[in-house]
Amino acid sequence: xxxxxxxxxxxxxxxxxxxxxxxxxxxxxxxxxxxxxxxxxxxxxxxxxxxxxxxxxxxxxxxxxxxxxxxxxxxxxxxxxxxxxxxxxxxxxxxxxxxxxxxxxxxxxxxxxxxxxxxxxxxxxxxxxxxxxxxxxxxxxxxxxxxxxxxxxxxxxxxxxxxxxxxxxxxxxxxxxxxxxxxxxxxxxxxxxxxxxxxxxxxxxxxxxxxxxxxxxxxxxxxxxxxxxxxxxxxxxxxxxxxxxxxxxxxxxxxxxxxxxxxxxxxxxxxxxxxxxxxxxxxxxxxxxxxxxxxxxxxxxxxxxxxxxxxxxxxxxxxxxxxxxxxxx
Amino acid sequence: xxxxxxxxxxxxxxxxxxxxxxxxxxxxxxxxxxxxxxxxxxxxxxxxxxxxxxxxxxxxxxxxxxxxxxxxxxxxxxxxxxxxxxxxxxxxxxxxxxxxxxxxxxxxxxxxxxxxxxxxxxxxxxxxxxxxxxxxxxxxxxxxxxxxxxxxxxxxxxxxxxxxxxxxxxxxxxxxxxxxxxxxxxxxxxxxxxxxxxxxxxxxxxxxxxxxxxxxxxxxxxxxxxxxxxxxxxxxxxxxxxxxxxxxxxxxxxxxxxxxxxxxxxxxxxxxxxxxxxxxxxxxxxxxxxxxxxxxxxxxxxxxxxxxxxxxxxxxxxxxxxxxxxxxx
Numbered sequence: 167x168x169x170x171x172x173x174x175x176x177x178x179x180x181x182x183x184x185x186x187x188x189x190x191x192x193x194x195x196x197x198x199x200x201x202x203x204x205x206x207x208x209x210x211x212x213x214x215x216x217x218x219x220x221x222x223x224x225x226x227x228x229x230x231x232x233x234x235x236x237x238x239x240x241x242x243x244x245x246x247x248x249x250x251x252x253x254x255x256x257x258x259x260x261x262x263x264x265x266x267x268x269x270x271x272x273x274x275x276x277x278x279x280x281x282x283x284x285x286x287x288x289x290x291x292x293x294x295x296x297x298x299x300x301x302x303x304x305x306x307x308x309x310x311x312x313x314x315x316x317x318x319x320x321x322x323x324x325x326x327x328x329x330x331x332x333x334x335x336x337x338x339x340x341x342x343x344x345x346x347x348x349x350x351x352x353x354x355x356x357x358x359x360x361x362x363x364x365x366x367x368x369x370x371x372x373x374x375x376x377x378x379x380x381x382x383x384x385x386x387x388x389x390x391x392x393x394x395x396x397x398x399x400x401x402x403x404x405x406x407x408x409x410x411x412x413x414x415x416x417x418x419x420x421x422x423x424x425x426x427x428x429x430x431x432x433x434x435x436x437x438x439x440x441x442x443x444x445x446x447x448x449x450x451x452x453x454x455x456x457x458x459x460x461x462x463x464x465x466x467x468x469x470x471x472x473x474x475x476x477x478x479x480x481x482x483x484x485x486x487x488x489x490x491x492x493x494x495x
Numbered sequence: 496x497x498x499x500x501x502x503x504x505x506x507x508x509x510x511x512x513x514x515x516x517x518x519x520x521x522x523x524x525x526x527x528x529x530x531x532x533x534x535x536x537x538x539x540x541x542x543x544x545x546x547x548x549x550x551x552x553x554x555x556x557x558x559x560x561x562x563x564x565x566x567x568x569x570x571x572x573x574x575x576x577x578x579x580x581x582x583x584x585x586x587x588x589x590x591x592x593x594x595x596x597x598x599x600x601x602x603x604x605x606x607x608x609x610x611x612x613x614x615x616x617x618x619x620x621x622x623x624x625x626x627x628x629x630x631x632x633x634x635x636x637x638x639x640x641x642x643x644x645x646x647x648x649x650x651x652x653x654x655x656x657x658x659x660x661x662x663x664x665x666x667x668x669x670x671x672x673x674x675x676x677x678x679x680x681x682x683x684x685x686x687x688x689x690x691x692x693x694x695x696x697x698x699x700x701x702x703x704x705x706x707x708x709x710x711x712x713x714x715x716x717x718x719x720x721x722x723x724x725x726x727x728x729x730x731x732x733x734x735x736x737x738x739x740x741x742x743x744x745x746x747x748x749x750x751x752x753x754x755x756x757x758x759x760x761x762x763x764x765x766x767x768x769x770x771x772x773x774x775x776x777x778x779x780x781x782x783x784x785x786x787x788x789x790x791x792x793x794x795x796x797x798x799x800x801x802x803x804x805x806x807x808x809x810x811x812x813x814x815x816x817x818x819x820x821x822x823x824x
């Protein structure tokens with residue numbers, strides 16, 4: 167069997183099954199946004215890693231090296247946010263071609279460092295090696311108070327499903343970038359590209375959420391709303407129903423829909439790299455939710471129909487939805 | 496300027512200068528074997544990462560996937576040993592080609608896991624992505640008691656320079672593998688290949704050393720004795736004199752010198768990926784050293800001639816040596 171048949175998530179399942187965790191200090195291993203390690207009774211450590219590879223994850227024809235650096239750090243910070251934690255220190259492993267301009271590498275590092283700095287930490291170690299294409303692997307150490315730790319596995323039937331911000335722009339932006347290539351040829355307001363080019367992880371929002379609400383499960387949207395919701399459903403052994411009218415579709419993508427291939431709803435449901443937070447709370451928390459000064463939409467409810475995602479459309483009709491999480495292979 | 500001009504270590508120096516560490520919890524950033532983070536007054540955390548790339552770091556014509564997995568973990572564990580620490584948990588980022596056999600990936604993971612298991616921990620998270628060539632990045636979290644922490648920077652004039660084990664086999668083994676390619680064509684005892692094919696990090700030896708001696712600086716030999724000694728001299732702002740007759744040249748490579756290009760001494764001085772520990776101790780510790788049940792050689796002394804490596808040969812003649820640390824670019 168080859169990887170294109172096994173698939174990315176199939177491979178992770180094989181790893182989990184065949185090689186269970188060894189160290190008693192590891193509270194949570196493969197299968198969430200971060201690994202969780204018990205440092206002391208008062209503190210848990212979080213570990214996460216994320217790689218970007220030239221041509222696979224980014225294209226230098228429309229991203230600057232500084233933006234690529236920021237993106238590689240954003241993905242990791244977002245994983246910390248998804249678990250309610252805060253980053254302390256980062257490691258960087260860089261695969262670089264011999265002929266690459268040193269100045270570009272410094273811009274890349276500057277982007278990584280600037281994103282880290284804005285969240286109060288920096289890169290403290292790493293590795294550099296020769297590679298045909300640029301490979302950037304950031305690993306992050308973070309910490310979290312045990313009561314703030316949020317996993318994918320805590321959602322219960324009857325919980326309310328919420329999401330921060332607006333959805334769809336990252337996918338739509340990527341599609342426009344691929345279509346028009348050069349920014350100068352771009353047909354409309356370039357602000358729609360911001361979420362794809364300069365993503366901002368929701369670390370501060372995560373803090374507000376875990377401090378003020380009974381969050382029962384949480385994940386960041388890196389695989390798309392449906393893909394990441396499916397991860398929650400899988401790990402929590404529940405189902406979900408979405409209210410179509412409540413999905414926070416970005417107004418910007420609705421405006422330029424004539425340039426796009428799919429419906430706005432399709433982008434909102436399937437846009438990866440959004441780095442918004444998708445989470446569930448206890449039903450009784452709806453009033454507290456309204457008092458928070460963050461844009462949050464209540465988009466659905468948790469059901470007992472394990473791994474099933476349903477949607478109630480404008481006319482009250484229920485339909486089953488397929489998950490479409492991004493797979494590398 | 497391009498990377499081939501800046502060089503690997505030049506680039507790291509640029510990173511250190513331009514982007515200093517931000518977080519107060521980071522006690523030691525870029526430039527040692529691990530980053531050091533203060534978790535509590537009683538405990539320091541260690542972070543390290545190391546990547547292996549197909550064709551650059553390993554060749555599947557003479558290494559099995561299981562051996563490649565073990566090697567990728569060994570390098571990281573060795574970095575922990577070099578600082579006196581112990582690993583707790585690992586992260587794995589894997590770049591894999593679509594057409595790769597899933598079975599090979601499982602063998603690779605099994606090697607990684609087996610090496611980790613033999614030191615009491617395992618992989619607890621990671622990332623998988625599409626790549627033309629296999630890229631393996633292991634990141635490791637470890638811990639160390641503050642009094643056991645050993646840096647590259649603590650060597651003082653008059654300290655004694657020591658090394659564990661025997662030197663030269665990893666480089667000589669690699670050369671033989673490249674020359675004869677297939678193991679079946681191999682002209683002599685294959686045991687000489689063991690250090691290159693199945694390296695064993697000196698984690699247990701590190702423990703014995705930091706518990707029983709006043710170790711003033713320590714590093715693992717991944718760049719060769721001269722290259723890594725130079726790292727100690729740079730960070731400690733001292734020099735060193737080596738006694739040629741005391742260098743523990745592997746007897747195996749002396750035996751097959753007719754198949755090799757260089758002198759046995761050359762291999763012993765420049766063999767990377769040895770994963771032996773190179774360290775300095777206070778002069779008064781020589782008696783305690785002899786009582787330890789580890790093979791250790793006293794090979795030299797620390798001088799005040801900053802960054803100069805000298806060697807006293809069999810006839811008592813002093814000559815200056817050039818460092819030759821491996822650079823990727």
